Amino acid sequence: MRPYLLKRLILDLFYPNRCPFCDSFIPFDEYYCTSCRNKLTPPPKYDEYENIDFFTAVTEYNDQSRPIISEMKNESNGYALSAAAFMIFQSLLSEQLLSRIDIITYIPMRRRDILRRGYNQTKLIAKELGKIADKPCRPLLKKIRNTSQQKTLGARERRENLKDAFSVRNVKLFAGKSVLIIDDVCTTGSTLNEAAGKIKNSGAKLVGASVFAKTPRIT
Numbered sequence: 001m002r003p004y005l006l007k008r009l010i011l012d013l014f015y016p017n018r019c020p021f022c023d024s025f026i027p028f029d030e031y032y033c034t035s036c037r038n039k040l041t042p043p044p045k046y047d048e049y050e051n052i053d054f055f056t057a058v059t060e061y062n063d064q065s066r067p068i069i070s071e072m073k074n075e076s077n078g079y080a081l082s083a084a085a086f087m088i089f090q091s092l093l094s095e096q097l098l099s100r101i102d103i104i105t106y107i108p109m110r111r112r113d114i115l116r117r118g119y120n121q122t123k124l125i126a127k128e129l130g131k132i133a134d135k136p137c138r139p140l141l142k143k144i145r146n147t148s149q150q151k152t153l154g155a156r157e158r159r160e161n162l163k164d165a166f167s168v169r170n171v172k173l174f175a176g177k178s179v180l181i182i183d184d185v186c187t188t189g190s191t192l193n194e195a196a197g198k199i200k201n202s203g204a205k206l207v208g209a210s211v212f213a214k215t216p217r218i219t
């Protein structure tokens with residue numbers, strides 16, 4: 001039995017495991033209940049991104065996934081982050097991508113947002129995924145410029161807004177390797193594409209991206 005499962009089994013004797021999204025009781029070795037998982041619709045068809053070699057999403061960003069994402073942003077609900085990490089792990093597993101990944105990283109958050117929220121939930125999901133998948137998770141990106149809120153911008157403005165928003169760090173850790181970048185929600189993919197480009201231009205062999213939710217394609 002893996003050590004984390006043993007820990008959960010012991011914890012379960014005192015604090016029975018509950019689904020982090022609906023609070024119903026669940027077996028000690030599960031991350032969420034089947035009814036919450038079944039509510040999530042499959043992700044939309046992915047767009048092609050210039051710098052991203054493979055892409056996975058757990059679900060579509062919609063009315064079913066939105067409350068789950070807001071739980072992930074709730075600091076007191078650490079199990080929601082673990083549950084999201086486990087679902088991302090399963091999406092990689094089902095597409096047989098796990099063996100292609102050497103190192104995991106995440107989209108850094110703006111300093112202002114970290115100060116406001118107290119933590120970067122994407123980093124926590126990536127760290128948890130690293131534990132579940134038994135892969136190293138390291139900070140490889142740094143936000144060098146505070147960008148405007150992407151939400152309010154059109155596709156072209158988004159690209160301009162993101163230009164040189166990131167720099168890379170710990171290049172030695174990923175040179176010649178395959179990197180997976182984690183983000184919570186992917187809208188147009190321009191943030192991930194920009195980050196992937198930086199990592200690729202610094203010597204990564206392959207760059208993939210996995211997110212929890214992807215918004216439907218805007219046509």
Ligand SMILES: [Zn+2]
Pocket residue numbers: 019020021022023024032033034035036037
């Ligand atoms: Zn549930």
